[in-house]
Amino acid sequence: DGGITQSPKYLFRKEGQNVTLSCEQNLNHDAMYWYRQDPGQGLRLIYYSQIVNDFQKGDIAEGYSVSREKKESFPLTVTSAQKNPTAFYLCASDLRGTEAFFGQGTRLTVV
Amino acid sequence: GENVEQHPSTLSVQEGDSAVIKCTYSDSASNYFPWYKQELGKRPQLIIDIRSNVGEKKDQRIAVTLNKTAKHFSLHITETQPEDSAVYFCAALNQAGTALIFGKGTTLSVSS
Numbered sequence: 001d002g003g004i005t006q007s008p009k010y011l012f013r014k015e016g017q018n019v020t021l022s023c024e025q026n027l028n029h030d031a032m033y034w035y036r037q038d039p040g041q042g043l044r045l046i047y048y049s050q051i052v053n054d055f056q057k058g059d060i061a062e063g064y065s066v067s068r069e070k071k072e073s074f075p076l077t078v079t080s081a082q083k084n085p086t087a088f089y090l091c092a093s094d095l096r097g098t099e100a101f102f103g104q105g106t107r108l109t110v111v
Numbered sequence: 112g113e114n115v116e117q118h119p120s121t122l123s124v125q126e127g128d129s130a131v132i133k134c135t136y137s138d139s140a141s142n143y144f145p146w147y148k149q150e151l152g153k154r155p156q157l158i159i160d161i162r163s164n165v166g167e168k169k170d171q172r173i174a175v176t177l178n179k180t181a182k183h184f185s186l187h188i189t190e191t192q193p194e195d196s197a198v199y200f201c202a203a204l205n206q207a208g209t210a211l212i213f214g215k216g217t218t219l220s221v222s223s
Contacts, residue, residue: 033210040120042215043155043200050209058210059112090154092211099145100211102154 003027006091006103012111013078013085021076021106023091031096032074036060037088037105046089049074050096078108086110113138113205117214124191126223134201134214135183141203144184145211146175149198158199159186191221 004025013019025032031050035043045058049068063082068074074093078085088107094100114137124130136144145160161168161175161184168175172191177184188195198218202211 031209035213040215042117043202043213045210045212048210056209059212094211096208099157099160102156104154 004091004093004101004103006089006106008106009104011106011108013108015110016080018077018079019108021078021089021091021108023074023076023103024072025074025093025101026072027093027101028071029093029095029101030071031094032068033092033094033100034058034064034066034074034076035090035092037090043090046076113141113203113212115201115203115212115214117201117217119217120215121218121220123220123222126191126193126221128191130188130191130195130219130221132186132199132201132217132219133183134185134203135181136203136212137182138203138206139179139182140206140208142208143204144175144177145202146173146186147200147202147213149200149216151197155200188219191219193221193223195219196221 007022033048034046044060047066049055065077090105091103092100117134142163147155148158149155172189174187198216200216201214
C-alpha cells in the first residue's frame with residue numbers, strides 16, 4: 001500500500017514523556033521526510049534526510065529528533081521539549097525531486 | 112528558505128463548475144511544483160506536477176500553469192464532481208532542491 005508504512009496509527013502520550021513514531025519504506029528512496037499537519041496550517045516540514053546517517057532540520061524542528069541509521073527507516077522522536085505535540089504526523093519519501101509518497105500518518109494526542 | 116503561499120483556504124463550487132487554486136513561491140531557483148490531494152482521513156497523493164521548463168501541463172480535467180517570472184503556479188479543475196471534494200496542497204522544492212515545502216492547503220467542496 002504505497003510502500004511506506006507509519007506506526008502506530010494512533011498514539012497517546014502523557015505530558016513530559018518522549019515518544020517515537022515509526023516510518024519504514026521499501027521503495028528504495030534516498031530521501032525521507034517528516035511533516036506535521038495541523039488544521040489550517042498545511043504540511044510543515046520537521047526534519048528531512050537525503051542519505052543514511054545525515055539529516056537536516058526543517059522549519060519546525062524544535063522539540064523533535066530523528067535518526068537515519070538505515071535507508072528504509074526514519075523514526076521521529078517527539079520530546080518533552082515540544083510544547084504542543086498534539087497533531088497529525090506524516091512521513092514521506094521520494095527519489096529527489098520526484099513524486100513524494102506519504103505514509104498513512106500517526107495521530108499523536110497528549111493526555 | 113522557500114515559502115509557499117496558497118489561496119484560497121476554502122473554495123465551494125457547484126458540480127460542473129471550474130475551480131482554480133493559486134500558489135506563489137519565494138525562491139526563484141525552485142524547479143519542481145507538485146500538487147497533492149488529500150481526501151478526508153487519507154494520505155496526500157500526487158495528482159499532477161510541473162517542472163520549470165514548461166508553462167502548462169494537463170491531465171484530463173486537471174491542469175497546472177506556471178509563471179516563473181511572477182513565481183506563481185495554479186491548479187485548474189474543470190467540470191468538477193463531488194468526488195473532487197478534498198484538501199489540495201501545492202508544493203515547491205526548497206532552495207537546495209532537497210525538500211518539498213507545502214502551502215497551507217485549500218479545502219474544496221463540490222456540491223451537487
